[in-house]
Amino acid sequence: MSAEPRKPPMISVQDLWKSFGDNQVLTGINLDIEEGSTCVILGGSGSGKTVLMKHMIGLLKPDRGKVIVDGEDVVPMDDRQLEIVRRKFGMVFQGAALFDSMTVYENVSFALREHSTLSEEEIRAKVREKLGIVGLSNIEERYPAELSGGMRKRVGLARAIVLDPKIVLYDEPTTGLDPITTDYVDDMILTAKSELEVTQVVISHDIASSFKVADKVAFLFKGKIVAEGPSKELRHNPHPELQHFLQMWFGKGG
Amino acid sequence: MTTSDLESNQKRNPLVGLVEGVGNGVLGVFQTVGGLVTLAVQVVVWAVRPPYRLQNLFAQFDFVGVGSIVLVSLTGTFSGMVFATQSWSAFELFGAESLVGPTVALTVTRELAPVFSALMVTMRACSAMCTELGTMRVTEQVDALETMAVNPVQYLLVPRVLAGLCMVPLLTMIFDTAGLFGGFFVAVPLKGLSVGTFVLRTQNLLAPADIWEGLSKGAVFGFTVTLIACYRGYNAHGGAKGVGQATTRAMVDAAVAVFIEDYFMGLLFHG
Numbered sequence: 001m002s003a004e005p006r007k008p009p010m011i012s013v014q015d016l017w018k019s020f021g022d023n024q025v026l027t028g029i030n031l032d033i034e035e036g037s038t039c040v041i042l043g044g045s046g047s048g049k050t051v052l053m054k055h056m057i058g059l060l061k062p063d064r065g066k067v068i069v070d071g072e073d074v075v076p077m078d079d080r081q082l083e084i085v086r087r088k089f090g091m092v093f094q095g096a097a098l099f100d101s102m103t104v105y106e107n108v109s110f111a112l113r114e115h116s117t118l119s120e121e122e123i124r125a126k127v128r129e130k131l132g133i134v135g136l137s138n139i140e141e142r143y144p145a146e147l148s149g150g151m152r153k154r155v156g157l158a159r160a161i162v163l164d165p166k167i168v169l170y171d172e173p174t175t176g177l178d179p180i181t182t183d184y185v186d187d188m189i190l191t192a193k194s195e196l197e198v199t200q201v202v203i204s205h206d207i208a209s210s211f212k213v214a215d216k217v218a219f220l221f222k223g224k225i226v227a228e229g230p231s232k233e234l235r236h237n238p239h240p241e242l243q244h245f246l247q248m249w250f251g252k253g254g
Numbered sequence: 255m256t257t258s259d260l261e262s263n264q265k266r267n268p269l270v271g272l273v274e275g276v277g278n279g280v281l282g283v284f285q286t287v288g289g290l291v292t293l294a295v296q297v298v299v300w301a302v303r304p305p306y307r308l309q310n311l312f313a314q315f316d317f318v319g320v321g322s323i324v325l326v327s328l329t330g331t332f333s334g335m336v337f338a339t340q341s342w343s344a345f346e347l348f349g350a351e352s353l354v355g356p357t358v359a360l361t362v363t364r365e366l367a368p369v370f371s372a373l374m375v376t377m378r379a380c381s382a383m384c385t386e387l388g389t390m391r392v393t394e395q396v397d398a399l400e401t402m403a404v405n406p407v408q409y410l411l412v413p414r415v416l417a418g419l420c421m422v423p424l425l426t427m428i429f430d431t432a433g434l435f436g437g438f439f440v441a442v443p444l445k446g447l448s449v450g451t452f453v454l455r456t457q458n459l460l461a462p463a464d465i466w467e468g469l470s471k472g473a474v475f476g477f478t479v480t481l482i483a484c485y486r487g488y489n490a491h492g493g494a495k496g497v498g499q500a501t502t503r504a505m506v507d508a509a510v511a512v513f514i515e516d517y518f519m520g521l522l523f524h525g
Contacts, residue, residue, distance in 0.1 A: 057401055059397075059400065059401075079405075083403040083405075084403075086400075086401060086402070086403040087403050089401060090401075091398070091401040093394045093397065093398060094394070095393055095394060097393055097394035097395050097397065097398040098395075098398075099390075099395055099398070100389075100393075100395070101386075110402065111402045111403075111404075114305075114402065114403075114404050115403065169401075
């Protein structure tokens with residue numbers, strides 16, 4: 001195993017700086033995410049998590065720095081090049097962001113219709129397969145409004161993985177969910193990892209859930225990654241801000 | 255020290271507040287106009303670039319155009335009737351009742367039809383458009399489109415603005431027909447003017463250029479009102495309240511824009 005040459009990371013963020021007006025949001029981020037791993041970017045609100053994720057997918061341009069995705073720097077890319085890179089990503093939004101005027105089937109098949117020339121039968125088979133992976137069946141004709149929060153998240157994941165992306169991004173997947181649904185969503189992220197072998201990036205402030213799903217946790221504080229490592233190691237990292245943040249959960253949980 | 259003194263002095267002076275308020279208002283107008291022009295350019299650029307999603311386009315044609323036919327026919331008929339009744343009572347004073355037909359025809363085709371059709375579309379379709387786009391924005395559905403490598407301007411805005419551009423002139427034609435029918439109904443069966451006089455006088459005084467004027471106004475108004483609705487909805491933020499505010503602003507802006515454009519287009523045709 002040690003003899004294997006080290007693979008380049010799937011996502012590599014190098015010295016990333018971003019400000020909005022006078023507000024410095026990211027101040028020199030460095031982060032490598034290995035292929036096939038699940039990395040949680042943990043941080044309080046206003047720490048710059050979402051801004052960092054938007055840079056990964058090219059929705060924002062940094063003041064300086066590089067974001068290398070699958071070997072290509074996305075920072076200097078134009079819209080057309082970005083569209084191609086974005087097909088490597090699937091994204092699961094905080095509120096699922098399903099198109100509410102479309103059925104579950106239309107939602108999941110949307111990207112296939114836009115970016116492939118598959119026949120209707122092939123599309124149907126693919127949609128069934130992806131819904132199967134996330135553990136859903138017989139809901140294809142339902143509208144998002146008729147689904148529970150957890151189910152919506154799962155449909156959101158099925159929609160995100162329909163084009164077989166290399167990377168799946170989750171934006172605050174457990175925020176605002178009850179404990180049972182949170183568990184359900186955590187299981188979904190773990191299943192996606194084992195079944196799809198994709199690289200996953202999770203943006204979260206939910207400590208318990210982060211430690212459950214992550215191979216690696218990176219703690220973001222005031223625009224900098226102040227601590228990173230496997231969850232077990234991170235728990236003992238002496239950084240005061242991290243300890244203060246962890247205390248909020250583990251202190252409460254006893 | 256000097257800066258804070260200056261700031262507190264400014265707060266005490268109502269004139270500074272007034273100038274500041276006016277300045278902010280003017281800046282806001284320029285910002286909106288700038289945003290609209292930028293969006294208009296984006297819409298035009300994305301409209302000519304493939305892929306062409308005809309199904310979305312026809313769905314919007316149906317929503318903006320077909321869905322407004324009854325409303326426009328009704329308002330057209332009654333506008334024609336009101337105008338004929340009012341002008342009849344005025345023309346009656348000096349025995350010029352025969353001019354009721356052309357008066358109604360000219361007013362309806364040049365002014366009332368495009369303005370009212372655009373306002374009806376604003377009220378009926380643009381409000382729904384703005385709310386739908388605003389909701390999509392605040393629930394991240396617009397971001398979802400973007401991350402799926404689908405351009406939201408092309409997917410959402412192009413069909414809506416094209417529907418406004420193409421359907422409002424068609425609705426203007428329907429309004430023209432309904433308005434003339436309304437005028438005819440009041441002047442001929444109700445007031446007793448002869449059919450021949452009404453038709454002949456109208457034919458003599460109404461030129462194809464008048465109808466073209468109305469239709470071109472309709473196209474410009476249709477483009478503008480849908481663009482404003484899309485702009486406000488697309489840039490909505492702040493949850494349900496933000497969407498509500500965006501819709502209110504879209505309605506106000508669109509209605510005002512129609513009247514301002516109407517004046518300047520009037521100058522263009524007759525100035």
